[in-house]
Amino acid sequence: MNLESPKVTLNKSAQETFDFLSDVKNFEALMPENISKFEVLENDKFLFALKGMPEIVLKKKEATPPNKIVLGAAGGKLDFSLTGNITEVDANTSEVQLTFEGEFNAMMAMMIKGPISKFIETLATNMTTAV
Template sequence: MTVIDNQVVVNRPVAEVYGFLADCNNHQQLMPEEAYNWSSTRDTASFAIKNMAKLSIKVNNRNENSEVVFGPSEKVPFDVTLRWRVEPQGDHATLASLVVEAELNMMMKMLAAKPLQKLVDAQVGKLKEILEK
């Protein structure tokens, strides 16, 4: 199992951060410039990333003010889970963590680990930037 993660403290209450992350429509704002052909509902998102395949994800589980778990909504070459976790840091701050868990063979890991880490880093950075405006 390959685990790729990053976290950030967002100066907003946990309910606000969770509310943003629980709606797939908001995730377009977290995507890097290389993402295009975005389509979403509250529970699903479909998009492509330059030099990568088209991706379709869905919400598998929501634990209010705690966690949102996403998985593929179409067949993919390897099992993958995206997990946003939020933890209160006092009344007005939240620790937000994005964890990607993927079943990658050695070859896929060599190809995918760096772009996945870049995606995770970009998303946590943009979350802080957007919510602290």
Template sequence: MTTIQNKTEINKNVSEVYTFLSDLNNHEQLMPENIYNWSSTTDEARFTIQNMAKLALKVEDRVENQIIKLVPLEKAPFEVTLRWELQAISDTVTEATFIIDADLNMMMKMIAAGPLQKLVDFQVNKLKEVLG
């Protein structure tokens, strides 16, 4: 299993960050420009990654103010889970970690690891920007 992650500190309390991330409708704001055909509900999101694939994700697990775990709703090119882990640093600061666990063979790892790391980095930075 390949693990790709990044984290940031956000100047909001943990419940505000959790509330934002637990609704997949908000995740469109965290996506890079190469994501299009976005549609979502609170629990599911569907989108296309330019020149790559269509993806559908659903919330598999929520632990209030701690974890939001997403898994593919339909067959994906490889087994993958996406997870936001939240930790209260103080009443007004939250550490948010975005983790992608992907079951990549060596060939897929060479192709996908870079773009997945860019996605993780982009979303973490965008979350900090959006929630400021």
């Protein structure tokens, strides 16, 4: 299953945006309002939970400055990745699009598609004020 957030334009350079997303503790500022838990576990790993959902641990798997950050599931039953693709528009402007990729059975995909789509859209939208 592949899902994409809308592209958001930020008044920050691609490098500034990359630096923000590289620091996992900054993801707390991007989380939806219904977050029930956020905890930095290591300098490249964090745990979060949304109300009514299980805890999810994400770990930074790949970083290609200043254009790409890949976070992946760290343990648990689901294997997926969340990629931030950063495009430089000009020296002081960048665009970001989040991509969620994971392999799920049809039933699981049907259940999580809506909530995951909304989640990555919220993360992207919150970047416009948090970064």
